[in-house]
Amino acid sequence: MRIAVKLLFAGERQVCDQIFQGFDSLSDQCFAQVTVSSVSMLLSFGDAIARSKRSPEKLFVLLDMYQIMRELHTELMDSLRWRYGQIETIFKGKACVEIRDSAMGLTKRLAQTAQETFGDFEEAVEKDATKTDVLDGTVHPLTSYVINYVKFLFDYQATLKQLFLEFGNGDDSNSQLASVTMRIMQALQNNLEGKSKQSEAKDLLGDDWVQRHRRIVQQHANLYKRTAWTKILQTSSAQGLTSSGGGSLEGGNSSGVSRGLFKESFQKSNVYIFGNDELKKWNIFKMFTMQFDELHQRQSQWTVPDTELRESLRLAVAEVLLPAYRSFLKRFG
Numbered sequence: 001m002r003i004a005v006k007l008l009f010a011g012e013r014q015v016c017d018q019i020f021q022g023f024d025s026l027s028d029q030c031f032a033q034v035t036v037s038s039v040s041m042l043l044s045f046g047d048a049i050a051r052s053k054r055s056p057e058k059l060f061v062l063l064d065m066y067q068i069m070r071e072l073h074t075e076l077m078d079s080l081r082w083r084y085g086q087i088e089t090i091f092k093g094k095a096c097v098e099i100r101d102s103a104m105g106l107t108k109r110l111a112q113t114a115q116e117t118f119g120d121f122e123e124a125v126e127k128d129a130t131k132t133d134v135l136d137g138t139v140h141p142l143t144s145y146v147i148n149y150v151k152f153l154f155d156y157q158a159t160l161k162q163l164f165l166e167f168g169n170g171d172d173s174n175s176q177l178a179s180v181t182m183r184i185m186q187a188l189q190n191n192l193e194g195k196s197k198q199s200e201a202k203d204l205l206g207d208d209w210v211q212r213h214r215r216i217v218q219q220h221a222n223l224y225k226r227t228a229w230t231k232i233l234q235t236s237s238a239q240g241l242t243s244s245g246g247g248s249l250e251g252g253n254s255s256g257v258s259r260g261l262f263k264e265s266f267q268k269s270n271v272y273i274f275g276n277d278e279l280k281k282w283n284i285f286k287m288f289t290m291q292f293d294e295l296h297q298r299q300s301q302w303t304v305p306d307t308e309l310r311e312s313l314r315l316a317v318a319e320v321l322l323p324a325y326r327s328f329l330k331r332f333g
């Protein structure tokens with residue numbers, strides 16, 4: 001469309017104006033007759049895209065097409081004034097009025113369809129019902145899809161702001177775009193919470209939003225640490241190795257898991273807790289080793305794609321696990 005209007009049709013208009021110089025009406029009629037078929041074909045193709053079944057992936061095609069049509073309609077002279085674009089200049093006169101109207105109609109349809117597609121995407125994220133289980137701790141596929149989608153949206157900020165400005169409800173285009181993006185991210189969060197990054201979002205959503213969600217990520221990281229490692233930490237600290245009377249195997253008092261639970265764990269592995277003190281210590285050490293091997297095998301399958309989060313989790317686990325293990329090794333090794 002850009003090549004046809006700016007090069008081919010512009011050249012045809014120049015030829016008509018030269019041949020029929022001084023006869024503007026005749027020049028317009030001849031130009032319209034020569035170009036109407038080609039213009040109609042181009043506009044019909046655009047119209048077919050604008051009216052086709054909506055899907056999130058089509059948004060970027062629609063935005064590209066809208067951006068080009070708008071560029072051909074209006075050109076910026078300075079920060080305050082607009083002038084007629086190539087379409088209005090080339091397809092001037094009464095003979096081309098239908099062509100101009102059709103081009104403007106397509107621009108509006110592309111804008112409307114793009115806005116509706118935006119709304120569809122937000123709803124699709126909120127209602128996504130896929131049952132994909134993430135067993136290795138990596139980013140959920142829905143999260144990856146939405147974040148990549150929003151990243152692409154950032155490349156179209158200028159176009160989206162203009163779309164909201166021209167066809168919105170009069171609100172500030174920056175705030176509208178930020179509001180829509182926030183709703184998409186909230187829909188993602190709601191969906192993921194129902195089932196159970198960031199890019200340069202702070203430029204659009206603000207530091208407060210970013211910091212709030214960083215805290216949420218940290219809360220989930222702390223929850224992971226507790227859920228995944230508490231059991232082995234209890235074993236390493238010999239918590240719960242208590243007799244039915246409340247005394248620990250080493251004498252003294254201890255709170256935690258009951259002796260019966262540990263006895264059950266030993267019996268499942270054909271290891272028995274009865275015997276002299278050295279055998280008891282050996283049994284404790286063997287149970288820790290078995291638990292750690294099982295946990296290590298499971299945790300080794302988990303992935304954390306974000307480098308910063310991965311390293312912080314490793315450090316957080318090491319800070320509690322290594323001192324506990326050193327103490328455990330000294331007592332039972």
